[in-house]
Amino acid sequence: MENIIELNKDGSLSVPDKPVIPYIPGDGTGPDIWNATRLVLDAAVKKAYKDKKKIIFKEVLAGEDAFNKTGEWLPKETLDQIQKYRVAIKGPLTTPVGHGMRSLNVAIRQDLDLYACIRPAKYISGVPSPCREPENIDMVIFRENTEDIYLGIEWEAGTKQAKDAISFVNQRTTKSLDEDTTGIGIKPISEKKTKRLFKKAIQYAIDHNRKSVTIMHKGNIMKFTEGAFLKWGYEVGENDFKDDVITEQKLWDHFKGKVPKGKIVLKDRIADNMFQQVLLRPNEYDIIAAPNLNGDYISDLLAAMVGGLGLAPGANIGDNCAVFEATHGTAPKYAGLDKVNPGSVILSGAMMLDHLGWHEASNVIHTALQKTILNKKVTYDLARLIPGAIELKCSEFALELCSSM
Numbered sequence: 384m385e386n387i388i389e390l391n392k393d394g395s396l397s398v399p400d401k402p403v404i405p406y407i408p409g410d411g412t413g414p415d416i417w418n419a420t421r422l423v424l425d426a427a428v429k430k431a432y433k434d435k436k437k438i439i440f441k442e443v444l445a446g447e448d449a450f451n452k453t454g455e456w457l458p459k460e461t462l463d464q465i466q467k468y469r470v471a472i473k474g475p476l477t478t479p480v481g482h483g484m485r486s487l488n489v490a491i492r493q494d495l496d497l498y499a500c501i502r503p504a505k506y507i508s509g510v511p512s513p514c515r516e517p518e519n520i521d522m523v524i525f526r527e528n529t530e531d532i533y534l535g536i537e538w539e540a541g542t543k544q545a546k547d548a549i550s551f552v553n554q555r556t557t558k559s560l561d562e563d564t565t566g567i568g569i570k571p572i573s574e575k576k577t578k579r580l581f582k583k584a585i586q587y588a589i590d591h592n593r594k595s596v597t598i599m600h601k602g603n604i605m606k607f608t609e610g611a612f613l614k615w616g617y618e619v620g621e622n623d624f625k626d627d628v629i630t631e632q633k634l635w636d637h638f639k640g641k642v643p644k645g646k647i648v649l650k651d652r653i654a655d656n657m658f659q660q661v662l663l664r665p666n667e668y669d670i671i672a673a674p675n676l677n678g679d680y681i682s683d684l685l686a687a688m689v690g691g692l693g694l695a696p697g698a699n700i701g702d703n704c705a706v707f708e709a710t711h712g713t714a715p716k717y718a719g720l721d722k723v724n725p726g727s728v729i730l731s732g733a734m735m736l737d738h739l740g741w742h743e744a745s746n747v748i749h750t751a752l753q754k755t756i757l758n759k760k761v762t763y764d765l766a767r768l769i770p771g772a773i774e775l776k777c778s779e780f781a782l783e784l785c786s787s788m
Contacts, residue, residue: 386439388469398739403439405464409474410446411713412723417474419725419781424732426785431744445487446476457487462494469704472735474728475713492528497699497706499583500526504685509756511768514688519666522685525584526678528699530571533675537568572608572674574615581619584672588647589627598651599673599681612674613651620649657681693724693764696731705738707731721776724762751787
C-alpha cells in the first residue's frame with residue numbers, strides 16, 4: 384500500500400515518493416497529447432528530485448478504447464481505480480452521439496462527486512492574445528460541477544413529460560407556455576452543493592494569497608437559483624471565513640476602499656457584466672466562483688484571452704479524489720498526426736503536481752514552457768500567429784520543453 388496516496392483527517396494528502404497515478408490517454412488526439420505530456424511530467428519530476436521521486440503511471444480505460452475492449456464507455460473498474468489512488472489525469476474523451484451517456488467527462492465528475500471544476504487562466508509571455516494588456520490576466524475559475532445544467536434534466540417539446548411539466552407551471556404561475564411546442568429544462572442549484580464550492584474557492588484564495596473572490600451570477604433574473612447561489616456564497620464568506628474575508632460593500636462603507644491587511648475581498652458581478660469586466664479590467668479579478676454554465680462560458684473566454692484551449696489547464700476536485708484533464712475536445716481530424724498542442728494536459732499535469740505538493744516539479748514545467756514559447760518554438764496553432772515561429776510537432780514540442788528544463 385506504500386504507493387497509494389492517502390487522505391489525512393484534515394483533508395490533506397499523504398503522498399509517497401512513488402505514487403501510482405491512473406491515466407486515461409483519451410480519444411482522437413488524446414494518445415498524441417498524453418504521450419507528450421507523460422514525457423514532460425517524467426522529465427520535470429526527475430529534474431526536480433533526481434531519483435528520489437517518481438510517478439508510477441497506471442492506464443485505466445474510458446472512451447472509445449474502453450468501449451471496444453469491454454462494451455462499456457466508462458467501466459466501473461476505472462472509477463474504482465481513480466477512487467483507490469485518489470489522483471488521476473486524462474486526455475479528451477469522445478461523447479457518444481445519439482446513444483449512451485450525455486458526456487463521459489460529466490459522468491466521471493458526477494460519479495466521483497468531483498464538485499469543483501478549477502480552471503486557471505494566466506498569460507504566458509510571447510503567446511498571441513486579442514487583449515491589449517494580457518499580462519494582467521491571472522484568474523482561477525471555480526465552477527460548480529455537479530448540478531445546474533450538468534444534471535441534464537429536460538424534456539423534448541411535444542412529449543407527455545414536457546406537457547405535464549408545462550401544465551404544472553401554467554396552473555401555478557402567471558406564465559402561459561404552449562404545451563405542444565415548448566421544451567422544458569430544470570436548473571437545480573442547492574444550498575449544500577453551492578456552499579461546499581465556495582468553501583473550496585475561498586480556502587484556495589487563502590492558501591494561495593489571492594486578493595479577491597467574485598461571485599458570477601444572474602441572480603437579478605433567476606432569483607431562486609442563481610440568486611440563491613449569490614446569497615449562499617456570501618453566507619459562506621461571512622460565517623465560515625469571517626476572519627479572512629471582507630465584503631466589497633463593507634470595504635467601501637468602513638474602509639474607503641482600502642483593503643485591510645490579510646483580508647480577501649468577496650464581491651459579486653452579474654454574469655453578462657462579468658464578461659466585460661474581465662476584458663476591460665482584468666487586474667481587478669482573481670478567483671471567480673460560478674454556477675456550472677456561467678463557469679463554462681467565462682473559463683473559455685479567459686482561455687481565448689491567454690492563448691486558446693490548447694494552453695488551458697483544468698482539474699475536477701472533490702473531497703476524496705481529483706482528476707486533471709484537457710479542457711478541449713478530441714479533434715478527431717488530427718488524430719494520430721502528431722500535430723496538436725499538448726499544452727492543456729501538460730499544464731493540467733503541472734496542476735496535478737501542485738496538488739501532490741510537488742511544487743518544484745510544477746515550477747520546472749512552467750519555466751520550461753515560458754522559455755520555449757519565448758524562443759518561438761511552438762505547435763501549429765501558435766505558429767500561425769507568431770511571426771518567425773518554428774512550427775513543431777506535438778512530440779517535438781514535448782522534447783523541446785524537456786531540453787529547456
